[in-house]
Amino acid sequence: xxxIDDIATPALxxxxxxFRHNLDTMRGARPGPALRPHVKAxxxxxxxxxxxxxxxxxxxxxxxxxxEGMAAAGLGQDLLLANEVLDARRLGAVAAAGARITVAVxxxxxxxxxxxxxxxxxxxxxxxxxxxxxxxxxxxxRLADAARSAGLSVRGVxxxxxxxxxxxxxxxxxAAVATxxxxxxxxHELVGGGLSSAGGTGTYDLHHWVDEIQAGSYxxxxxxxxxxxLPFVEVLSVHTTVISVDRRRRWAVTDAGLxxxxxxxxxxxxxxxxxxxxxxxxxxxxxxxxxxxxxxxVGDRIRLRPAHVDPTIAMHERMLVVDExxxxxxxxxxxLRGW
Amino acid sequence: xxxIDDIATPALxxxxxxFRHNLDTMRGARPGPALRPHVKAxxxxxxxxxxxxxxxxxxxxxxxxxxEGMAAAGLGQDLLLANEVLDARRLGAVAAAGARITVAVxxxxxxxxxxxxxxxxxxxxxxxxxxxxxxxxxxxxRLADAARSAGLSVRGVxxxxxxxxxxxxxxxxxAAVATxxxxxxxxHELVGGGLSSAGGTGTYDLHHWVDEIQAGSYxxxxxxxxxxxLPFVEVLSVHTTVISVDRRRRWAVTDAGLxxxxxxxxxxxxxxxxxxxxxxxxxxxxxxxxxxxxxxxVGDRIRLRPAHVDPTIAMHERMLVVDExxxxxxxxxxxLRGW
Numbered sequence: 001x002x003x004i005d006d007i008a009t010p011a012l013x014x015x016x017x018x019f020r021h022n023l024d025t026m027r028g029a030r031p032g033p034a035l036r037p038h039v040k041a042x043x044x045x046x047x048x049x050x051x052x053x054x055x056x057x058x059x060x061x062x063x064x065x066x067x068e069g070m071a072a073a074g075l076g077q078d079l080l081l082a083n084e085v086l087d088a089r090r091l092g093a094v095a096a097a098g099a100r101i102t103v104a105v106x107x108x109x110x111x112x113x114x115x116x117x118x119x120x121x122x123x124x125x126x127x128x129x130x131x132x133x134x135x136x137x138x139x140x141x142r143l144a145d146a147a148r149s150a151g152l153s154v155r156g157v158x159x160x161x162x163x164x165x166x167x168x169x170x171x172x173x174x175a176a177v178a179t180x181x182x183x184x185x186x187x188h189e190l191v192g193g194g195l196s197s198a199g200g201t202g203t204y205d206l207h208h209w210v211d212e213i214q215a216g217s218y219x220x221x222x223x224x225x226x227x228x229x230l231p232f233v234e235v236l237s238v239h240t241t242v243i244s245v246d247r248r249r250r251w252a253v254t255d256a257g258l259x260x261x262x263x264x265x266x267x268x269x270x271x272x273x274x275x276x277x278x279x280x281x282x283x284x285x286x287x288x289x290x291x292x293x294x295x296x297x298v299g300d301r302i303r304l305r306p307a308h309v310d311p312t313i314a315m316h317e318r319m320l321v322v323d324e325x326x327x328x329x330x331x332x333x334x335x336l337r338g339w
Numbered sequence: 340x341x342x343i344d345d346i347a348t349p350a351l352x353x354x355x356x357x358f359r360h361n362l363d364t365m366r367g368a369r370p371g372p373a374l375r376p377h378v379k380a381x382x383x384x385x386x387x388x389x390x391x392x393x394x395x396x397x398x399x400x401x402x403x404x405x406x407e408g409m410a411a412a413g414l415g416q417d418l419l420l421a422n423e424v425l426d427a428r429r430l431g432a433v434a435a436a437g438a439r440i441t442v443a444v445x446x447x448x449x450x451x452x453x454x455x456x457x458x459x460x461x462x463x464x465x466x467x468x469x470x471x472x473x474x475x476x477x478x479x480x481r482l483a484d485a486a487r488s489a490g491l492s493v494r495g496v497x498x499x500x501x502x503x504x505x506x507x508x509x510x511x512x513x514a515a516v517a518t519x520x521x522x523x524x525x526x527h528e529l530v531g532g533g534l535s536s537a538g539g540t541g542t543y544d545l546h547h548w549v550d551e552i553q554a555g556s557y558x559x560x561x562x563x564x565x566x567x568x569l570p571f572v573e574v575l576s577v578h579t580t581v582i583s584v585d586r587r588r589r590w591a592v593t594d595a596g597l598x599x600x601x602x603x604x605x606x607x608x609x610x611x612x613x614x615x616x617x618x619x620x621x622x623x624x625x626x627x628x629x630x631x632x633x634x635x636x637v638g639d640r641i642r643l644r645p646a647h648v649d650p651t652i653a654m655h656e657r658m659l660v661v662d663e664x665x666x667x668x669x670x671x672x673x674x675l676r677g678w
Contacts, residue, residue: 008426010678040621062622083622084582085594086638087347106583109637131617131625133583133592162620243423244445244472253472255424259653260678264602264619278470280603281501282379282649283401283422286470298448299425310621314598315654317677338656339349339599 001327004320005301009241010256012316013303014220016323016330018235022219025231027054029205030213036060036080036197039336041216041310044319045073046332060197060214064090069336071099078102080123080197082158082214084110084133092118102155106135108146115150122152123197126187128159128180137183141190156195159184160214165202166228177206185209202228222309224265236319237271237303238312240285242296250289252296254304257284261304262311268304277304340666343659344640348580349595351655352642353559355662355669357574361558364570366393368544369552375399375419375536378675380555380649383658384412385671399536399553403429408675410438417441419462419536421497421553423449423472431457441494445474447485454489461491462536465526467498467519476522480529495534498523499553504541505567516545524548541567561648563604575658576610576642577651579624581635589628591635593643596623600643601650607643616643 004013026035032055039048040062048059048070058078061067067079068090076099081091084106095101096118104125105111114122124144127134135143144154161180167173181198188196199206199213202225207213217225220236238261240254258280261268267277268285276290285304287296296302306312313319314337321330343352365374371394378387379401387398387409397417400406406418407429415438420430423445434440435457443464444450453461463483466473474482483493500519506512520537527535538545538552541564546552556564559575577600579593597619600607606616607624615629624643626635635641645651652658653676660669 008678083594084592086580086582107637110582127585131585131588131590132620132623136585136587241425243425243449246466246470246475248475249470251470253423255422258601258603259650262597262602263650264597281471284471298446311598311602339347 001329004239004322004326004328007239007320007328009239009301010260011239012313012319013237013239014319014321014332015235016321018233019219019321022221022232022235023050023054026204026215026218027056031055033058034212036212036214038062038082038200038214038216039066039070041313042219043314043334043336044332045069045075045335047219048073048075058212063339065338066336067091067101068094071097076100080104082160082197084125086110086113088113088117088119095119104133104158105143105147106133108143111143111147111150111152115152120153121155122147123155123158123195124187124191126157126159126184128161128183128198129164130160130162132160132162134159137187140187144191144193154191154193156193156197157184157188157191158197158214159187160198160200161203162200165200166224167202168228170229173203174206177203181207181209201225201230201232217309220309220313222265222312223269223305223307225309234271234305236309236312237305238268240302240304242298242300242302245296245298251278252287254285254287254302255283256304257281259283260312260315261306262308262315264311265307268306271303271305274302340668343578343661343665343667346578346659346667348578348640349599350578351652351658352576352578353658353660354574355660357572358558358660361560361571361574362389362393365543365554365557366395370394372397373551375551375553377401377421377539377553377555378405378409380652381558382653382673382675383671384408384414384674386558387412387414397551402678404677405675406430406440407433410436415439419443421499421536423464425449425452427452427456427458434458443472443497444482444486445472447482450482450486450489450491454491459492460494461486462494462497462534463526463530465496465498465523467500467522467537468503469499469501471499471501473498476526479526483530483532493530493532495532495536496523496527496530497536498526499537499539500542501539504539505563506541507567509568512542513545516542520546520548540564540569540571556648559648559652561604561651562608562644562646573610573644575648575651576644577607579641579643581637581639581641584635584637590617591626593624593626593641594622595643596620598622599651599654600645601647601654603650604646607645610642610644613641
């Protein structure tokens with residue numbers, strides 16, 4: 001097996017043992033259908049196959065492309081597009097081919113699109129505090145009625161408390177999640193149906209009512225989520241090579257930059273601690289000495305931990321999985337990119 | 340021809356007339372070989388073909404993948420990898436297949452890699468002030484000697500004054516460029532060779548000595564570059580659809596987010612001015628009313644201007660070109676992504 005240091009850079013690398021720890025930790029807390037893994041975090045049917053083998057066979061998607069790819073890979077047992085669409089024809093085609101497809105709706109327009117597109121099942125998406133999609137809880141029953149009138153089966157409700165994911169104070173966070181879920185529960189009583197879906201990596205252990213949690217980042221983590229104190233470990237990094245060193249002015253330049261790293265949460269971090277990121281360019285990251293490190297040589301390998309895992313993975317074609325000896329033991333294609 | 344509003348969103352769209360204006364404006368200032376268009380900005384052989392037809396037949400690349408793809412598309416007349424690499428074997432293979440390949444070097448290690456990889460021509464990359472790659476000007480002659488001793492042909496020098504691209508004060512910018520180019524010129528005297536290469540979109544008209552400018556962003560522009568006051572117009576946007584509206588709290592949500600928009604320079608802008616971007620999520624952008632606009636309906640099309648063009652394009656599989664009537668007149672595959 002090749003060692004990871006023999007692979008060309010930039011390379012997106014997953015530390016296998018930590019990944020397994022994350023998977024097992026979540027599975028212990030939310031086994032089988034209590035977790036609906038969110039495909040948007042990894043965009044890979046290879047990762048989804050691992051999750052399905054671990055008992056999580058219902059998945060959550062953010063794009064139609066993700067739904068199509070999951071179904072084509074034989075993972076269409078229960079696919080929820082946890083997002084609104086105004087043209088559901090491609091979803092309808094996937095459903096007609098035999099997959100179970102449910103789509104989130106929060107308006108009469110998205111209900112009409114689901115019905116016209118040939119989707120048969122919906123969840124009423126309820127706003128529980130995040131300024132994004134989801135109907136007012138008071139409108140949820142009316143929308144469920146409209147959906148049923150349009151011939152759709154209403155499976156229940158979903159509500160994503162995305163504004164509560166990264167709170168440092170877990171007691172306050174738990175109280176805020178409870179408040180959000182009071183809203184979702186009220187909507188569920190108006191809507192009916194058997195399913196309630198909510199949550200994410202940051203709140204996975206703070207839900208005591210919903211049937212399933214929508215989480216994906218827990219598998220990989222990032223420097224942003226790592227600050228919260230969850231029992232999941234960071235296992236994803238972009239492996240880079242030092243291509244230039246300025247000894248006089250003491251900086252080094254690696255061969256991966258902002259086209260290989262999701263930047264919306266800020267700069268990546270050097271791992272293990274061996275200097276600090278000064279700035280990222282398209283295909284470079286300039287490092288300067290920190291408290292530790294800073295004696296780089298051309299050819300050194302540097303691992304950069306992303307600040308946000310989801311967009312980072314979406315920039316790569318594949319993830320390489322390494323064991324505890326840094327030998328490459330698996331490869332997962334990032335095959336669900338685009339729209 | 341389909342109208343752009345009939346195309347599924349998110350879609351990356353180029354306004355054709357403005358693109359042609361940008362191309363012609365630059366061509367007027369830096370015709371033919373006086374411009375070496377930078378492929379990293381667009382990662383598309385389709386765009387490169389347009390530039391080649393306009394007389395710019397030498398190109399600049401940032402990754403080996405870009406070099407390989409350009410050569411495979413018959414655009415290998417003069418390809419410069421303006422970046423350091425420690426494994427040049429793939430470049431050597433492209434050269435052996437008949438393309439003219441030049442690679443930047445700034446150390447004995449990158450010189451050795453070029454020679455061992457089968458690349459025959461190099462430019463000495465000189466640091467002219469940006470804390471990134473490039474040798475000290477005083478070392479340039481020694482490196483050129485080392486390259487020639489290794490059997491390489493030294494074409495000359497390059498130096499990228501990337502720290503000077505977005506200055507608002509053009510007189511001060513011109514003076515700073517002149518200082519940077521004094522360094523490059525001093526290095527060139529030590530190095531020899533016929534070619535000097537520098538610059539970018541922000542300084543394209545401030546160079547009076549170098550043979551060629553490396554620029555790519557000028558074709559599309561972005562909200563960051565637009566602030567500088569160059570004669571190029573913004574022509575790139577991500578077309579989105581409003582999928583959810585919260586009338587009570589007055590926000591709207593579109594179906595493209597930070598996986599469709601380079602975020603390293605900040606949030607995108609709504610174009611034309613019809614509200615403000617509140618925040619971007621993976622696949623959503625939440626808008627709030629600004630001075631203008633804010634009366635969105637579900638199904639409305641919203642155009643988002645990116646803050647940084649290069650990483651935005653790299654997130655998409657294709658660009659659609661529209662005419663002044665918003666009819667789709669061309670499609671360019673973004674076929675040079677990855678590494």
